Amino acid sequence: MNTKKQIAIIGLGYVGLPLAIEFAKKHQVIGFDTNESRVAELNKLEDRTHEANLDDLQAVFSEAEVGLTLSVNLADLAACTVYIVTVPTPIDHLKRPDLQPLLSASKMLGIVLKVGDIVIYESTVYPGCTEEDCVPVLEKISGLKYNIDFFCGYSPERINPGDKINTLTKIKKVTSGSTTAIAEEIDQLYASIITAGTHLAPSIKVAEASKAIENAQRDVNISFVNELALIFDRMGIDTADVLAAAATKWNFLNYKPGLVGGHCIGVDPYYLAHKSEALGYKPEVILSGRRVNDNMGMFVANKVIKMLVARNKAINGSKALILGFAFKENCPDTRNTKVIDIYRELKSFSMHVDVHDPWANADEVKAEYNIQMIENNRFEHYDLVILAVAHRQFLEIDYGGFRKKGAIIFDTKSFIDRDLTDARL
Template sequence: MTSMPYKIAVIGLGYVGLPLAIEFGKKYDVLGFDIDQHRISELQAGNDHTHEADLEALFTVTQKRREVEGAGLCFSADLSSLSAYTTYIVTVPTPLNQFKAPDLQPLLRATAMLGRVLKKGDLVIYESTVYPGCTEEDCVPVLEQESGLQYNVDFFCGYSPERINPGDKVNTLTKIKKVTSGSTGAIANRVDELYRSIITAGTHKAPSIRVAEASKAIENAQRDLNISFVNELALIFDRMGIDTMDVIEAAATKWNFLKYTPGLVGGHCIGVDPYYLAHKAEALGYRPEVILSGRKVNDNMGMFVANKVVKLLIKKGHKIDGSRALVLGFAFKENCPDIRNSRVIDIYRELVQFGLSVDVYDPHASAVIVKKEYGITLKEKPDQRYDAIILAVAHREFREMDYAELRNGAAAVVFDTKSFLDRQIVDGRL
């Protein structure tokens, strides 16, 4: 392994970029860069609203920067600070637009910014989720145009898809095998060597950037399709009056049954990556029926839950207009604050359209961010009785809540989307 002194700038300090910057900061000279000055100030103060950072490690690597020349981590929102670095790792978000098409604007803006500081010999590695071909077909031309340099002559690229699992404190960055790739054979080796220096689980060097990009897309599309299958089963078994989890528990006694469970499918990966893959397929003249049918099922689960709750309320004699509902959880998954692409919003909006007064409580999500992104004011805590209570996210705190105190009498409805609560207290579940 070469002793090449890497000087690394990580672009974007969210759920992916910050853990990466901290880990590289233990060995190399690292700049954590973000255009959000508030985020930079937060990190410089040793805080992290995503809860993904090991704050002790964050303190250690930032202190190391002050004490040891050529190692450690510092933060900046100043573009001029980037010019001192030679390896750039891009971890900015790649969301969907309102038409569920890839929104590459954050990625292309970051790319154009880097193009303006790019120097001969520099390496740009992308970790953001993209469709196969995006790095070389969409990003490289921007780098060339802004820098005036030539790809694979003056500068080089790599792709190493992120595999961060928000809220998971067991399968952390260094413990998840990393796919790597580069724009030439030598660069592929260089990218692989760089990540192998911090990833204890090891790396897998893909034969090309396009293969690495495709691997990211299909690993999440596969999970999306498996969940869509059990979600569709939930829709079918609901009509039969059969409990879906009872069926799954019975089927799971077979050794090769894959035990996926129904639920809302959100987040920045599973609910997004299949659309990136489908976008590329359609651009090439092929409509991916299986991938898109799975997405359709999963995207409609919030509406199904809301409609099921309303039917249960009607069955118990409630007047729907004006009934009070409490939605428990707004993050896209349990025990983390990440609200990106949360499908809980679908339940909320559908209930509001039915005329219900809806409160949302989530002890993990940021009330400021939820208000900014969705226009919803989170409750600090439930402080009244409700006609309907919907467990949308399986936060640990929700298991111990006193549901008898929250129910507006025996006719109240409790619906559990995660099969998380004691079965005796729920009126329905997926």
């Protein structure tokens, strides 16, 4: 295998940017994105995702024989021989897979695809999607034949947004290819940057399925403890206390209850379920877990409404503060955040609701959710404060001050001292 490649990374988001930086340390890389403002920001060493090591980014920009250049011009990709697709794969409002970004990227690559090129997909999909949905598009646009003129691979992304310990190179990478030789070549390519090692799957479909089930498994496990939280709430006992006691057994899986959003756990199970139903089997466990997790925001909102009523507080016109809007702690990613469910339910009761998140991009939240977030120096009197995300900055807030003014404090993450709260999930 030629050890030095010309690689194009398609999509410079949470997955694509770290990948482009690592490959650019050993190969010539073009990072491509259709978002001109995103490319302009990165060229100025600004990263709104906070996923990139900016020192590394600056270093690969200045490399000569290898290194990274960024582009919004499709023609710049023509000299590349390996194309890695890292575009989003969301769900629509009916919770069905939305392959539009993936298919659009495939159409675009079909224009520049040449004999001998390799297209690798990292976007999360259902088993079979690469060869059944993407390859026909590549063939149609390029006029080339799959596994004769060009080849494909699949290597599921395992980026954990906000995690500065388990970073790209430290997480074992699953690889696969459309022929035995191409699979080996793809595996060696990733092995050149992944210090944790690689796992070569026997087929593209197996690699796709492995990604689908790793997130579905976590989703089901969280749904179990979320259901426990619903049960223990009716019993009047603290879920965290129960879990702490149960965790003393050596083989207990100590998951925590909470809101399950984001672009992986809250989305991927629907891709697996979609493919399963298309084959005539309706998955019971996967979808039941999704229903439990999707309803947790509604449960939190109705729980705090009942607490306000119990204190004889008027609901209409009362003030609430939601702390956190990202889908997880210490991360700016608001994709598929379930905090929005709490917000909308409280608003439906004609409450005044403020949202504060020191990580989330205020302009993006306004554009996507029509919520104008507030700064922490604008905190005022509130009847209700909900800690929705466990950002480290929230440990510094004076919750006692809120309580002295009569606010109910609800902690969805069991994050702060329980003596500072009125209830927690």
